Amino acid sequence: MALLEVENLTIAYKTRRETAIAADRVNFSLERGRSVGIVGESGCGKTTLGMALLRLLPSNGFVKKGRVTFDGMDLLSLPDTRMQRVRWKRIAMIFQAAMNAWNPVQRIGDQILEAIRTHDPKITKAEAVKQVEQLYELVEIPADRIFDFPHQYSGGMKQRAIIAMALACSPDLIIADEPTTALDVIVQDQILQKIKAIQKEKNIALIFISHDIGVVAGVCHEIMVMYRGKIVEAGRREEVFEVPVHPYTRALLSSYLTIDGVFEIRDKQSPAPPCTPAEPLSKELCGYVHLCPHASEACRSRPPQWREITPTHKVLCSLCR
Amino acid sequence: MPDTPAEPMVQIQGIKKTYSEDRSLFARSAQALTAIDGVSLCIEKGEVFGLVGASGSGKTTLGRLLLKLEEIDAGQIRFQGKDISGLKGAALKDFRRRVQLIPQDPYQSLNPYMSIFDTVAEPLIIHGIRSSEARRQKAAQALDAAGLSPAADFFPSYPHQLSGGQRQRAAIARAMVLSPEFVIADEPTSMLDATISFTIFKLLADLRKTQGVTLLFITHDLAAARFLCDRIAVIYKGQIVESGLSEQVINNPGSDYTRALINAQPRFSFVNQ
């Protein structure tokens, strides 16, 4: 059984005006040592999904249905105290914009120490300091900078310190939510290399969230494209890049500027490979229909279906040859 | 003067800008930080000029100096041949009409309490266009040109009702409504996803073609700079390390720093093209 299995996860937010579904019937599984990237436009529900796995949704958010199984445990029904132990120790999260969340008047080292010692009261201070030193070596920050204040770090260093903190308890799974979005290309590249190396070395499973498909491609084995709360395409990285099928994925890729110009989709021809019809996901029509260049009458009247292009590559779309 | 070449839009000579770090309570040292350290540049009329550099290299500071939002400590900035350092009163207002900014963060750069019409029409009011009919017409034109049409539908909206891309278009409409001659775009798409930023780039290229505006495009993304710019300057720690035609800079980078920037671009080597 895979390390993490997510089945039919549906998450909603209750507001005064409505109960809005933010993530709709999400399915995936993740093995130890593998990484999956979630891409999609701002507001499509990426953060919501990550937060729900850790049961850290804001007070008005709730899981409507679905199961999350982590290492044999049903995370959604785990008692709070046990969930507390799973968080950070076994599943660590790098929160969106976390590098701006360092307390400005407390030294970064002290903040990491405090976190380590609250989660493991038995550890002595000297041991904890030793541990922080090792972590800093891993993320390549000189040990003499440990006890600096946040403003003395550059943005990239702050983000690396966040990664160090996430690694403190050697978790089995890391959820990284836009870990490089605020950084420039050079620092971003360094951090991505770091994450990739650590993940490989320690055999950690990784969920990597970003709105930048190029960034995700550099890190992840698998890619899930999300649009308005639904996963619309999922597959191995090579499959998604070489034979992107969903019109939104294609738009995302064909407007991606690389240094040599616009990214060229190799499979220029048809967005619809042969496929076997399957059951529709729900009664709802496709959410991309208003922007989709391939929208047909069928798309406006029938809900899209999951189609298997290869055993590892699936698409939620009505198009079919 | 029929034979002299056209005057450059902007000429910058050896400008410097230093921030003293006393604003921070916890600073270890009270030393000054030189954000711009002797930059000289020349931006020709009608071109798209790219300013590329990593975070903290001084790109935004340079833009703010050109916009006269901050004063230079040394050197000279000439706009259409005239030194801008002493501009005051009517001359400053005239400068403000000719030079505009497209901001970085579409979520922060529009006043949440002003409707899109008020936002786009504000520069017109400031620059003395009295007739409300004329204002409506100009605002509508600007919104249309920025791809928000039909404009009348967007007039009563407020920023929070628009998507990030739409907000950025509104900001572009506001910048273009006075038909400025020189526009500074400071990382205009860093907050937007690829599909949306691509359309914004195309819009900027279009505006340059149709309205002949000169553009200073600030970015840390060489791919975007290459797509949009005629010439590129690479800035590092407040100094220009390299400049030239964009193709030339990217194909034959002359400095290690430019090479590092190029190497850090995401690549898709796993795709068998």
Added chain:
Amino acid sequence: MNFSAETRAACNTAAAKRSYNLQRFLDGWALFYENPVGKLGVFLLACFGVMALISYIPPLIDPMYHPMTGVDPWISNATGPSAKHWLGTDNLGRDLFTQLLTGARIAFMVGISAAFMSIVFGTLIGMIAGYAGRVTDAALMRFADMIMVMPSLLVVLLLASLFGQLNIWIIVLLIALFRWPGVSRVIRSQTLSLKQRPFIDMARVAGASHMRIIFRHILPNVLPMACLYMTFRVTSAIIVEAALAFLGFGDPNTVSWGMMLQWVWKTGHMFQAPYWLLPPGICISLITLSFYLIGRAMEEVLDPRLRKEENFE
């Protein structure tokens, strides 16, 4: 973008394109009204509003019910409640119930006008200090500090004893003059952070004048906070007026609750006429409580951390 696709779609229908301010007001009001604290405050305040309105009626029925000059010819001393005088009369035979009603009117007048004036001063000065910065800021804030540490009640008492009895409007003005510094501090710090927001730079780039930036861009953004402070200032103005009146420095031509208390005290009925002492005392407590409750509920509406679904980034 931090709102759902459905909301976004809804915003694009013409009907939903209501003005931003109106929409925010309605949302805020709904949130406010869901809060039992706010509801109780509004209920209490509405009661006092009704009292203030019907205070005009009794003197029309019979001049005997005029709160100041009306005297019941049959009564020569303080008497308890009766059918004719629901709350009884004071020692001159004046009807306590009409006095109480009139007191509500005065409390509103004093509280709201003093609070309004102090908010206007405080907001203006706070915005100017925060926006101008440097010397102006330092000078204005030192000035505010000076006024803040001044024992205001004492100064007013001093003035009153120098110039004899003070007119009620002078008292209102004095309260306003002493109560703006707290507001101006809050508004100043809000202005300081607003000044860093890119849309202020955008206004400068467009060539907007300082006046325009302050009144068109900063003011609407600080107005909600100013309104919140207004409710707290109403409370403090009512208490100061009552205290002044009780100490004998009120306007002798006005019937306020503080004046009523002062009359009980001065005529020595403090412990003999609970029907005279208690109603104004309770009213003062309840009206200050009601504004306080409203302020707290408004604070919850305005505190962005408590309204996650209205995230404007």
